[in-house]
Amino acid sequence: MGQEQWGDVSSQTQLLETIRKGIAGKPMADFNEPEGFSFDPNCSAIAVTLFQTGNKPLRWIASKSTFKATLGRVVELLGKDARIKEFAVDNGGRCRILFEMITSQVLLDVNKLTDSKFCASRFEPGITGFKLVCKDKTNYYMPTDAVVQSHMTITQALNYFAERVGIGRKTNRISQRIEMLRAMQGRWYLTQSRAFVSWQDKATPLYRGYPAPVVCSRQNVLDMTRSSIKWLLDNMGSDGRFLYYYDGVRDSVIDHVHPDRDEENNYYNILRHGGGIIALLRMNEIEPDKKYISAAGRAVEYLVEQMREQDCNGQKAYYVFENQKAKLGGSGIGLTALLRYKQATGEKKFDKYIHGLANHVLSRICDDGEMIGYYIHPLHNGGKPIIEPNESQKRQLFSFYYPGEAMLGLALYDKLMKLDKTARDRVREQSRKALDFLVLKRPVKYKELFEPLPSDGWLMQAIEQWAEVKGFDRPEYLDFVFNDANAMINHMYTFKNSPYYDYLGTFYYHYGDHAYIDGARGEGLIGAYYLAEKMGHKDLADYYLANCKIVARSLVFSYNSPQSTYFYKQPHKAIGSFRFKLTRQWMRVDTVQHTACYYVRLLKAMGKTDAF
Numbered sequence: 001m002g003q004e005q006w007g008d009v010s011s012q013t014q015l016l017e018t019i020r021k022g023i024a025g026k027p028m029a030d031f032n033e034p035e036g037f038s039f040d041p042n043c044s045a046i047a048v049t050l051f052q053t054g055n056k057p058l059r060w061i062a063s064k065s066t067f068k069a070t071l072g073r074v075v076e077l078l079g080k081d082a083r084i085k086e087f088a089v090d091n092g093g094r095c096r097i098l099f100e101m102i103t104s105q106v107l108l109d110v111n112k113l114t115d116s117k118f119c120a121s122r123f124e125p126g127i128t129g130f131k132l133v134c135k136d137k138t139n140y141y142m143p144t145d146a147v148v149q150s151h152m153t154i155t156q157a158l159n160y161f162a163e164r165v166g167i168g169r170k171t172n173r174i175s176q177r178i179e180m181l182r183a184m185q186g187r188w189y190l191t192q193s194r195a196f197v198s199w200q201d202k203a204t205p206l207y208r209g210y211p212a213p214v215v216c217s218r219q220n221v222l223d224m225t226r227s228s229i230k231w232l233l234d235n236m237g238s239d240g241r242f243l244y245y246y247d248g249v250r251d252s253v254i255d256h257v258h259p260d261r262d263e264e265n266n267y268y269n270i271l272r273h274g275g276g277i278i279a280l281l282r283m284n285e286i287e288p289d290k291k292y293i294s295a296a297g298r299a300v301e302y303l304v305e306q307m308r309e310q311d312c313n314g315q316k317a318y319y320v321f322e323n324q325k326a327k328l329g330g331s332g333i334g335l336t337a338l339l340r341y342k343q344a345t346g347e348k349k350f351d352k353y354i355h356g357l358a359n360h361v362l363s364r365i366c367d368d369g370e371m372i373g374y375y376i377h378p379l380h381n382g383g384k385p386i387i388e389p390n391e392s393q394k395r396q397l398f399s400f401y402y403p404g405e406a407m408l409g410l411a412l413y414d415k416l417m418k419l420d421k422t423a424r425d426r427v428r429e430q431s432r433k434a435l436d437f438l439v440l441k442r443p444v445k446y447k448e449l450f451e452p453l454p455s456d457g458w459l460m461q462a463i464e465q466w467a468e469v470k471g472f473d474r475p476e477y478l479d480f481v482f483n484d485a486n487a488m489i490n491h492m493y494t495f496k497n498s499p500y501y502d503y504l505g506t507f508y509y510h511y512g513d514h515a516y517i518d519g520a521r522g523e524g525l526i527g528a529y530y531l532a533e534k535m536g537h538k539d540l541a542d543y544y545l546a547n548c549k550i551v552a553r554s555l556v557f558s559y560n561s562p563q564s565t566y567f568y569k570q571p572h573k574a575i576g577s578f579r580f581k582l583t584r585q586w587m588r589v590d591t592v593q594h595t596a597c598y599y600v601r602l603l604k605a606m607g608k609t610d611a612f
Helices: 010-023 068-082 082-086 154-164 174-183 218-234 271-288 291-304 327-345 351-363 391-396 401-416 421-445 455-468 475-490 517-533 539-558 589-606
Strands: 047-050 058-062 095-108 126-135 139-143 186-200 202-207 246-247 307-312 315-320 374-376 586-589
Touching: 010 095, 010 186, 010 202, 047 068, 047 291, 058 068, 058 082, 058 327, 058 517, 068 082, 068 589, 095 126, 126 154, 154 174, 202 351, 202 589, 218 271, 218 291, 218 539, 218 589, 271 291, 271 327, 271 589, 291 307, 291 327, 307 351, 307 539, 315 327, 327 374, 327 401, 351 401, 351 421, 374 455, 401 455, 421 475, 455 475, 455 517, 475 539, 517 539, 539 589, 586 589
Parallel strands: none
Antiparallel strands: 047 058, 047 095, 095 186, 126 139, 126 186, 186 202, 246 586, 307 315
């Protein structure tokens, strides 16, 4: 799996101290390659980068005939750099030092570069880099650049490299930059490196720019979960909203999907807001604390403020409306969040909204069981309510996730609310009709939209909940969950097929894909475990739990710790959160929500055992 042997770091720690003294202009003790590092004069280069909160990083790279000559040159260049005065080099608590050495290279035909299959010309962000020798000048894209610059794709890496070699001044079009870069006459190499970074008074080995090895223990998972919920709490606004998004490299709360927004008109998503409420209440399940309930209450108040009243055949209904849209998922997750809050507190003040949301969701189930993805959409029906959409509109309004979110809300509504027989019969009849469509008809009607890797963790959790009701434990419902869980596992990098240390427990659509690190799918998988337990399928439950533990390990690599955020402009803003990707430095309320909720349910399933 590409795992390196991490052992004693004393020689790396000593080298960092020597580098620190040399940059500061103090006498350097004699030094050699740190243990486990082998300098190859045919390919090796050394890069040393300084990081300090609020500063732009400072890096120099050199390549000489020996390790001592190379590192000596790098230290000399850093010490003479005009920006060196910006860094408190002699203060290890403020200035962190990244040491990276290229250890191997292979000739590369840049036109054959790929990121979709495992081969000699594969670009693997954070693991491989580029070296271009052109007209006796050598340019580097170091493997850790993908992490430090928040790159994941070949396009992102080559565009950045084009800027480094001067092409960026010639055109702003990324495609033209890359075309010009590929056309440069020179020798291309694909490189690999080893790296470590200072942390307090010691060296920390890195794998794909992340501190290694990782520890996946019960205590560490609990600590990360607790810290991630604290991150949600610490970043809540006075109006009950969560911090929607943060980019640690850009130090920006403007998300990549809506780059033209500003902080006064920033994008927010009410579905993910509801997920944040659920995450707070999940944490309260394993560590009851009034701070979680209080924060969830403030977030619920904000959620209720986004609701509009509606008449549904003489019954009062409510739907969630935001960004000129009324999404089925918004009302579905809103219903789930309110019910989880009621379950935790016994509070009745929001009951009218719970009943109203349920009435709205039920009204969005067609006669054939299909659930309509939107009640209001600015591009459909003039922005007015969509009551009887035709087949073309249904397809345009299709969502994989919204029906599952809504069905989970209805399952909790049936379980937690006191309903008369007429109301309960209506809920169950409509829900059964919707489940029949989702499980039996949707895969046929929308066959072309389904991928080999399932993604509907919400529906898996909904069926898990509905299976407690007599008549809802039908084999076709259960098989949907188990088949999706099996497909997830079959599209997961495992001990047998994972080429990289941090791929284990991540997902792929097609083998060779860059890793999908995914707490949301994890929630579906842990839902399958609980369902198998409820149905008495012990062997199947054990199988799912074993794979859930593997997924748990992969998510550790997305956690922002004090050690891992060395290159962020403002590390303290990200510590405790979970990211989208291995090398992309984006975090969002739902990346925390999904991972934290998954970890809570996994910890509860494991009991007190520490057997990861």
